[in-house]
Amino acid sequence: MLFAGIFEMEKSILNRLLQTPSIAPSFSDPQWDLCLRQAQAANLLGRLHFLLQQHDNLQYLPQRALNHLAAAVLRSNKQHQDIRAEAKRLSSYLTEHGLEITFLKGAAYVLTGIASQGRICSDIDILVNKSQLNQVEQRLEDVGWAPEAISDYDKKYYRQWMHEIPPMIHLGRQTILDVHHNIVPLTAEKLPNAHQLLESRCATDDQQAHYVLSPMDMILHSAVHLFSEGELDKGLRDLTDLDLLFKHYFDDPSLDHCRSEQLFARAQQLNIETSLYYALRYCHQVLKTELPTQCLMQSPNNPIKLLILDYCYQHTLVPYHSSCQGVNFELSCFILYLRSHIKKMPLRLLLPHLSIKWWQRAKKLFVVT
């Protein structure tokens, strides 16, 4: 409880609003200004519009703010339209060649309408069977997709150690496609069985027949992506995705108990219980997501580690905007960065890898443009 007091001091105005929507009527124009700028930095402007609408709070905003939110919604809708068109092309073309793809993350949310509200999706992510990976790559290259221009070292990093091939870009449309063959890096300690994910996949409702992960697996993928991979600048955004995914999954209180059990069982089956635990814990702490009580009672064994992680996530699950940054933020980022890299690869691989990445970045500083 003492620690809760320390956390309160540095919270972003956006986080405060997300946690307690009822404070909206008290905001002044400059506070709305800051709130929207934080939301924009967190890729949450479109989503903020949806959440304000849900809580009937749009009436408290000045017209200028409403204009900016409406513009964000337009941009988001246009992106969704483009994604649906691209997904249609990808699904029908690859299915024709006997290749199966399953959409992940943002694209999946857009195609199912779950956690899609105001979502910004810059890339399309798909999961394929490792055995079909080369064919998928080849077929994509046949119709105008090409690997993004990256260094040879990065190419090797992806293929040897990661769970995805280097991103592909469509030369005409400039869409970026991430092709995954698992949901965590190959060098991670406990690898989920990608076959199990693919076996449980579901078709989207409409006749387009795209495939996405099951509702449980979508939650677990989002959880492991946020709490293992460490792309923290999208952390708050990913957390709001989880909030909406949980709300959708637990939409019937009478089924809470059995759905919780199924979710935990599945997490165990895929070796990602820890990520699920953190997803539940931090959705509840940061966004006050309503969750069944049994979800909040599970706990891993190490209370000191939990205390450190609570500190770190409280300070990093915020907009990446100067108004939300300080010493605690820098320290938390550093700890989590190290932790995520250690999870991705053992120390003997990590240290050389980090050295090469730092050298690449240092070289860029001195390039004369």
Add this chain to the structure above:
Amino acid sequence: MTLILSTYSKKEFCRLVKTTGLNVKIGPFNIKLTSNVPTFLDNFYFLYSDCAIVGDDQYIDFHICLKPPSIVRRWYRPQVNFFINEFRPFKPLPIDQTMAFFEWGLNWTIAQQALQYLIIHSAVVEKEGKAIILPGMPGAGKSTLCAALVHHGWRLLSDEQALISQDATEIVPLARPINLKNQSIEVIKEFCPDAKFGQIFAQTSKGDICHVKPPVSAIEQIAVNAQPFAIVFPSYEHGLDQTKLTTMAKGETLIELINHCFNYTILGLDGFKRLSTLVENSQCFSLSYSDLNSAISTLDELY
């Protein structure tokens, strides 16, 4: 009394922009400007001196910052970065082009974010409450014609972006500095002896660039919208005998305008409806000219 930029001494202005930032009204937008680039601050103070200052209790639409990259490039071949809400959309440019960078950056920001307006890449001028939209590809001469018109009895709404309201019945003024390139600079210096010129930026990626300060009356009437009246596609043709104003069919005009419309696709059906209404309610022409006086009197005759 409204506080305007020139109410502050240049020294005080520079101090504010370097420290807390200063809020300025540009067109319909509240903009917070932060910068520590001395030549840019000089230029901005001159070109925007008539603009209203906005209080700290107001909602600010765009937080813009122009500053050098933090490490090596402050001293060696100095550069400047453009930030909009701490986001950097462009690669840095040479620091002596900061004023031009601000103008381009603000154009981009408005086109990308101000989606309450249908935005047409064009000059817009007004007389008697009625506006003429002058769309044109770069090089068609619309800025030159615009500069000429606003120093001969017309009000400047914009030299670059026409902001069309939600129901397409109004055009909202921006009244920003007029961007002239290469030979146009000399042409306007001669044709408009009253015009006030900023610094010339030589050899940018777009050639020599100079900004003409908006006439003070354009800033004073910043809150007065205009009614769409005519759409005229100007085309400067060197050595042309006679100025020619040719009526354009409306369907054809609409299709052509889409090529000049930044946010048409993203506005979807609403964009189509607005553009259709605009064209329906406007007379449509193409104008070929080589003599500015003749072009101006031809446009005068429309009224």
Add this chain to the structure above:
Amino acid sequence: MTIYPAYHKRLKFRPDIAMLYHSFDDGVVLFDPDTSNTTLYHTIVLWLLELTATDEFEQEQVLNRLIDDYKNDDPMELSQLLDRTLNSLMKLGFVQRI
């Protein structure tokens, strides 16, 4: 008279498209909400929309009506105009083959 290619048998305007147009003196502009594709067509499209927007139609029947309505025009030219227009409408997805 059969001056049309055999494959243009049964056609239908996309229901959402049939309402999304603006008519000017020099033609009709159709708008596709999925792509924002905006195209100017001969005024004959306005006539086609009024005649067939909510129903399926056969090119031959429509051609006969066209010839009937535009008595003073050359039937061959009308047929070619209709053909070109329908081809273009189909290419851009405004009209679908059934």
